[in-house]
Amino acid sequence: MESYRYLLDIAIILLFTKAFGIFSKKLRMPSVVGALIAGIVLGPAVLNIVEPSNLISALSEIGVIVLMFSAGLETSITDLKKAGLKAFLIATLGVLVPLGVGYLIGMIYNVGPSAWIENLFIGVIFTATSVGITVETLKEMHCMSTESGNVILAAAVIDDVLGIICLTLVTALADSSVVISTVLLKILGFFVFSIVVGVAMHKVFKWWFSHDPNHGLQRYSIVSFAFALIMAYCAEEFFGVADITGSFVGGLIISGTAQCEYVTKRIGT
Template structure:
């Protein structure tokens, strides 16, 4: 057994922290530093780190915990109020990128920048741009104290709907290519997932509330472990049985925990875990996965154009959806920027097209550049569009203090409960 993964992990944590502090000095989120650390140390840079199964799995666990924590920190009432806006933001955020991406691929092929396999590949490029991965947006908004706001909840609601619409679009294109499942079966699976999530969420919520009433037999520390078990099971079921992204299942589990009286306390248990280990590995892994071998001038030009279109299309589509629902111009831009990042979702869609033979292997380079470029640009653009607004929460630097105070309050509350229980037994 090789223990080299320990050295890799130490190098990732050290480099992400140092570059995170450096980017923070330039008024940029620390997420950008973590991404740059992966790029510099990965194959695209010094080639010190390479993608391994350990890093890949730890990275996936990182994004699951990140979305689980985001679910626990979501205001349920605000999320309900954001349902209509989230639908229109997601709908236009799928249609506009699909049309603009298809048009760009067709125009680039006509101009000789790329070699196209036909109109179906052009449509598939547009389908890749429909994807949205809000994990980086979530972390950036948390760092700025803007996650639990009207804009933050709208982005989360839109991302959930976007995941469903993007899956339907992928299925339609796959069906045209002669592979994959039927649209009806995919829609049935999606419906089944939401029924499963609702039943599991309500059942888990009632179980936690029942255990809290029996506090003498069940401590809130055990509740935290059971909450994480719920997160992992729902993430697994979403991906394995329903074909929905695992992060959607994790977010649904977080919503279920958020409805319990101890939701905030349980969330505080996972913030240090993400901050100290999982989140840095996740963001560094994105940079480590970048490979820029054999890129021609025309392909590089197309990559830059695809990145620009990926930003403009989400900004225009999602921003227009927010504007139609009564958001101010600034809030609409904030929503649009929050939906720009594609992340691992776009890579999953691209790999699906590659495996079906719809997408050529040469097209993977522009997709990777678009994903990494959008991942780096999103936190920077979010910082710009939220500039001048008051910060509503403490940032990451005070995370340990918040955790310690929460734990102290919980311990004091536990002592009071024990004292009351002892008094009741004595009176009996």
């Protein structure tokens, strides 16, 4: 019977998340705040009802991938380009300020000849952000398609990439086996890969629409979601970029393909 405990755990997670989400909305806060509190209550910090497992971790990862894919579908590439400079400045400050503050806090408690690298690592930890929470909050507030929403979303994605670069730099300082140039080339390779795949998908969907005037909803939805999962896998496995970034880019590619308005609206339903 112990092997079926995951069924009960999933049910408990769903019920608590929904209940706390409703309560959070009553307090005029995003439901994602209630979901976070539900996780704390169910976890080892409070009640310890739900124990971490590989299955729950995998399901949560899929959930965030779906969320980021949905965000990509609702994001305009044109609007994202317009927010480029603002988003980059915000993301840069969002990395440098926590990095500096974390380093200074580390200096207060950790002093020594080699303490600077440890303090720098503390600063890098402070730079970590959750793109998923940002997206969920923007979606709930219906701000995904607004100018400020595009800037925030773009900044969150850029911040994620910059965080990887910072972590790589600090790790390279502590471990000579880590090659910085290789990691940077992988990140650059991911974006080149995304552009190439985007052009190919544009042609595929253009051909598909021209040969399928009835627009089979189920076929487009399945292919689009499978494409998001493949992009997430490639990002994490081959380029060292977060899988949620890959799924977000997958959504952007689908939303930017020819005659995609039909696809994005239908998939969203």
